[in-house]
Amino acid sequence: MKRDYYEILGVSKSSSADEIKKAYRKVAMQYHPDRNPGDKEAEEKFKEAAEAYEVLSDSDKKAKYDRYGHAAFGPGTGGGFSGGANMEDIFSQFGDIFGDDIFGSFFGGGGRRGGGGGRSRGVRGSNLRVKLKLNYEEIAKGVTKSIKVKKYVGCNTCGGSGAKDKGSVQTCSTCGGSGQVRKVTSTFLGQMQTVTTCPTCNGEGTTVTAKCTSCKGEGRVYGEETVTIDIPAGVQEGMQLNVTGRGNAGERGGMPGDLIVLIEEEAHKELQRDGLNVAYELHISFPDAAFGTQVEVPTIDGRAKIKIPAGTQSGKIFRLKGKGFPEVNGYAKGDQLIHVNVWTPQNVTAEEKEMLEKLSNSPNFKPQPAKGEKSFFDKVKEVFS
Structure with missing residues (x-):
C-alpha cells in the first residue's frame, strides 16, 4: 500500500x-x-x-x-x-x-544523470489543458473519446530537427556533443567535480547552422491532431486525466508536453449524482400511494420497474442496489436512491372537494404515524451512511 x-x-x-x-x-x-x-x-x-x-x-x-x-x-x-x-x-x-551542481559527483564521483547531464534533445513542449464533457452513461461504463486538439506538432519538413538539411547540424564545439560542461575544483575535502548544461547548445549537443524554412528552426509548427483518450468508469466533475506526451511538441526534437483532460459532467434530465449514488425524485398520486402500484423509473443504463407497496408514505426512499456509479480504480459501486413524493392536487373541482371532505372524516385518513417510524433526518443519515 x-x-x-x-x-x-x-x-x-x-x-x-x-x-x-x-x-x-x-x-x-x-x-x-x-x-x-x-x-x-x-x-x-x-x-x-x-x-x-x-x-x-x-x-x-x-x-x-x-x-x-x-x-x-x-x-x-x-x-x-x-x-x-x-x-x-x-x-x-x-x-x-x-540546481545543476547537486547531480555532479559528491566529493569526486561520477557525472550528472538525466536532465542536465548527458545529451538532451531540444526543449520540452508545454502541457495543454482541454475540457471534456461526458454524460452519465459514459461516466458509468467508461468510454474512449477521440478529440481534435489544436497544438504544436512536429515539423514534417525537417523531421523536428529545425535544420534545413542534415548538413546544417553540427556538433557543438563547446561541449563536444555531450551537452554538458564539466568543471573540477579543489576543496579541503579533495577534488569536486560539477556538471552543468552547456551554455552554447543548451544541452542538445548540436547547433543548427541553417534553419528549416517551414518551421523557422523550431522543429515544430502549429497544427491539429486527433487524440484518442480512454476514460475510466466512475470519473467525476473536476477530475483531471493526464495523457502523457500528447501536449505541445517540443522544440527541435524535444520531448512533447502532456495533455491534461478536465472532466465535466453533462446534466441529466431526470437523475442527480451524489458521489457514487444517483438520486431520483418520484412523484405518485394519492390513490397510487394508498393502493400500491408498479412504476417505471429511469436509471443510468435504461429504465427499471419498481413496486410501490400499498400505504407508502411521502418521503419514503427506495434503494436500487448497484445502480449507481462505480468507484474509479476501485471495486465499490453506488446505488440509485428513489425519493417518493405523494402529489397533492392544487386545484380540485366541487365534486372532488365534496368527496375529499367525506374522506377527511374517516378514521383511516387521520395521520397515525407508527411509533417506530424514523424521522426524515434519520432516513437521510441511513441512506448516506
Missing part, C-alpha cells in the same frame, strides 16, 4: 509551497543515490519522495489528492510517477529543485 504523500515529505496539508519544496529537497538529499551507492531501499525512497513532490507541488493535483487520495492518480488518471519511473526521469524533472 502506498504511503501518504504528506507523511513521506514530513509536512502537513496546510504547509506552504515553499515548505513542501524545502522538505522535498531535504528528503531527496538524504536518499540521493550518490550518497547511498548500491542501496536499493534508498533509491526507492528517493523515487517515493519525487512522486510525492510531483503531486503536492501542483495545486490542481494536490487538491485532487486531498479529496480522493491515491485513487485520484490510478491507472489512466494521470498524476504521480508511474511505477516504472527511472532515475533519469526523476533527475530530468526535478533538476531545478537542486
Whole structure:
C-alpha cells in the first residue's frame, strides 16, 4: 500500500509551497543515490519522495489528492510517477529543485544523470489543458473519446530537427556533443567535480547552422491532431486525466508536453449524482400511494420497474442496489436512491372537494404515524451512511 504523500515529505496539508519544496529537497538529499551507492531501499525512497513532490507541488493535483487520495492518480488518471519511473526521469524533472551542481559527483564521483547531464534533445513542449464533457452513461461504463486538439506538432519538413538539411547540424564545439560542461575544483575535502548544461547548445549537443524554412528552426509548427483518450468508469466533475506526451511538441526534437483532460459532467434530465449514488425524485398520486402500484423509473443504463407497496408514505426512499456509479480504480459501486413524493392536487373541482371532505372524516385518513417510524433526518443519515 502506498504511503501518504504528506507523511513521506514530513509536512502537513496546510504547509506552504515553499515548505513542501524545502522538505522535498531535504528528503531527496538524504536518499540521493550518490550518497547511498548500491542501496536499493534508498533509491526507492528517493523515487517515493519525487512522486510525492510531483503531486503536492501542483495545486490542481494536490487538491485532487486531498479529496480522493491515491485513487485520484490510478491507472489512466494521470498524476504521480508511474511505477516504472527511472532515475533519469526523476533527475530530468526535478533538476531545478537542486540546481545543476547537486547531480555532479559528491566529493569526486561520477557525472550528472538525466536532465542536465548527458545529451538532451531540444526543449520540452508545454502541457495543454482541454475540457471534456461526458454524460452519465459514459461516466458509468467508461468510454474512449477521440478529440481534435489544436497544438504544436512536429515539423514534417525537417523531421523536428529545425535544420534545413542534415548538413546544417553540427556538433557543438563547446561541449563536444555531450551537452554538458564539466568543471573540477579543489576543496579541503579533495577534488569536486560539477556538471552543468552547456551554455552554447543548451544541452542538445548540436547547433543548427541553417534553419528549416517551414518551421523557422523550431522543429515544430502549429497544427491539429486527433487524440484518442480512454476514460475510466466512475470519473467525476473536476477530475483531471493526464495523457502523457500528447501536449505541445517540443522544440527541435524535444520531448512533447502532456495533455491534461478536465472532466465535466453533462446534466441529466431526470437523475442527480451524489458521489457514487444517483438520486431520483418520484412523484405518485394519492390513490397510487394508498393502493400500491408498479412504476417505471429511469436509471443510468435504461429504465427499471419498481413496486410501490400499498400505504407508502411521502418521503419514503427506495434503494436500487448497484445502480449507481462505480468507484474509479476501485471495486465499490453506488446505488440509485428513489425519493417518493405523494402529489397533492392544487386545484380540485366541487365534486372532488365534496368527496375529499367525506374522506377527511374517516378514521383511516387521520395521520397515525407508527411509533417506530424514523424521522426524515434519520432516513437521510441511513441512506448516506
